[in-house]
Amino acid sequence: MSYCVHCGVKLSDGEKRCPLCLTPVFDPAEPRRSNAPRAYPVRTPEQELKKNKHFLLIMAGLMLAAPALLCLIIDLLITGSITWSGYASSALILLFAAVAVPLALEKHQAYAAVGMGFLCLNIYLFLVEQLSNSGAWFFPIALPALSLCAVMMTAVILMYRRNVLNRLTLIAASFAAAALECVAIEWLISAANGKSGDFIWSPFVLAPCAFISLALFFINYNRAVREEVRRRVHF
Numbered sequence: 340m341s342y343c344v345h346c347g348v349k350l351s352d353g354e355k356r357c358p359l360c361l362t363p364v365f366d367p368a369e370p371r372r373s374n375a376p377r378a379y380p381v382r383t384p385e386q387e388l389k390k391n392k393h394f395l396l397i398m399a400g401l402m403l404a405a406p407a408l409l410c411l412i413i414d415l416l417i418t419g420s421i422t423w424s425g426y427a428s429s430a431l432i433l434l435f436a437a438v439a440v441p442l443a444l445e446k447h448q449a450y451a452a453v454g455m456g457f458l459c460l461n462i463y464l465f466l467v468e469q470l471s472n473s474g475a476w477f478f479p480i481a482l483p484a485l486s487l488c489a490v491m492m493t494a495v496i497l498m499y500r501r502n503v504l505n506r507l508t509l510i511a512a513s514f515a516a517a518a519l520e521c522v523a524i525e526w527l528i529s530a531a532n533g534k535s536g537d538f539i540w541s542p543f544v545l546a547p548c549a550f551i552s553l554a555l556f557f558i559n560y561n562r563a564v565r566e567e568v569r570r571r572v573h574f
């Protein structure tokens with residue numbers, strides 16, 4: 340067993356260079372064996388993880404690219420133009436972009452997921468509006484609804500990261516945001532149709548979401564109840 344003369348790290352037999360500082364190893368007492376097992380892995384665990392992530396991303400890309408291409412080919416063969424396959428292929432491409440970009444990042448993955456999700460959903464819904472000739476609903480309804488959703492999600496993530504919210508209040512805030520989103524969507528739809536103030540279905544979403552949200556906030560801020568719940572279900 341020998342050690343690096345420069346940094347003192349332990350060297351395996353037959354090591355030609357120190358794995359840490361790359362100082363050449365010269366041990367006159369030991370004949371060189373190039374096939375000796377290495378004392379250290381070739382890659383660090385972080386490098387290994389990164390390599391696996393890249394492999395997974397490439398595999399996911401290929402798995403999504405194949406059906407996207409297939410849809411386009413079938414559509415072109417049958418109808419001679421891009422009709423329904425436009426929806427399927429763009430959905431697959433945008434889904435990959437929305438998942439791959441945050442995954443490929445080292446930091447701020449949650450914010451990137453919200454941002455990419457927002458961007459890709461907007462592009463997709465805009466494409467659907469353009470392709471389907473179903474009237475102008477993207478700018479009056481979809482864009483403001485998605486913007487509100489993205490802003491609320493970013494705020495919730497930010498508050499969770501800053502420890503303003505714990506795991507329980509994170510769920511409570513998410514229910515409150517979902518309820519608000521539904522009310523906003525119904526308001527946007529009725530405003531786009533020229534009649535504001537008609538809330539028909541959103542109260543049915545608002546009521547249970549608000550109840551769950553308030554119950555969770557109550558559990559969180561009432562110490563005795565919180566401890567009792569914590570004993571029964573671990574959170």
Ligand SMILES: [Zn+2]
Pocket residue numbers: 343344345346347348357358359360361362
């Ligand atoms: Zn060394």
